[in-house]
Amino acid sequence: MHEGPLRVHGRLVGRRQLLRAGMTGLLVTSLPRWAIARPSLDEAIRAFTRGADVLDGRVRLDLPPLVENGNAVGITVAAESPMTAGDHVRRIAVFNEKNPEANVAVFHLGPRSGRAAVSTRIRLASSQVVVAVAEMSDGSFWSSRASAIVTLAACIEDLS
Incomplete structure (x- = not known):
């Protein structure tokens, strides 16, 4: 699991701050397309x-x-x-x-x-x-x- 700050929409955000804000959906949408691509x-x-x-x-x-x-x-x-x-x-x-x-x-x-x-x-x-x-x-x-x-x-x- 990623422990350090995450970059969400260009800003560094800590995991706890992200969870406290209830914005977990941002993680999925901010991943590059290759990271969520379907397997062949x-x-x-x-x-x-x-x-x-x-x-x-x-x-x-x-x-x-x-x-x-x-x-x-x-x-x-x-x-x-x-x-x-x-x-x-x-x-x-x-x-x-x-x-x-x-x-x-x-x-x-x-x-x-x-x-x-x-x-x-x-x-x-x-x-x-x-x-x-x-x-x-x-x-x-x-x-x-x-x-x-x-x-x-x-x-x-x-x-x-």
């Missing part, structure tokens, strides 16, 4: 896998290739697994390329799940790539990618 798609996947290699296959991501409205896009992710105590899917994560947040969802599974499949609706800010990654009980990671063209975008913000 690859960085988000690396964080999920803790740097482990991700292999292609064993996962199927169903995403419509053409999406009329990005506010509610139905997706299904299924992984090849017998879902036994010795061989099952632990987690399935979904990531996106261009939304304000790279992480979409993480689903926790186990042998009692019966099937290694999840379905949900997500928002897509624009045409982009979506990636699903499954963590298996042996510690391996498998993935699938799909692209979608979005005609009416959701999550409208400055995405540059």
Whole structure:
């Protein structure tokens, strides 16, 4: 944690003075854009896998290739697994390329799940790539990618 005075709107302000004034929101708005930038798609996947290699296959991501409205896009992710105590899917994560947040969802599974499949609706800010990654009980990671063209975008913000 930062212990010395902070520069807020060009003035040096002590932490206690800032908290006493109730102006904690100034900290976030005064940070440079690179300090609050969203992680890239690859960085988000690396964080999920803790740097482990991700292999292609064993996962199927169903995403419509053409999406009329990005506010509610139905997706299904299924992984090849017998879902036994010795061989099952632990987690399935979904990531996106261009939304304000790279992480979409993480689903926790186990042998009692019966099937290694999840379905949900997500928002897509624009045409982009979506990636699903499954963590298996042996510690391996498998993935699938799909692209979608979005005609009416959701999550409208400055995405540059």
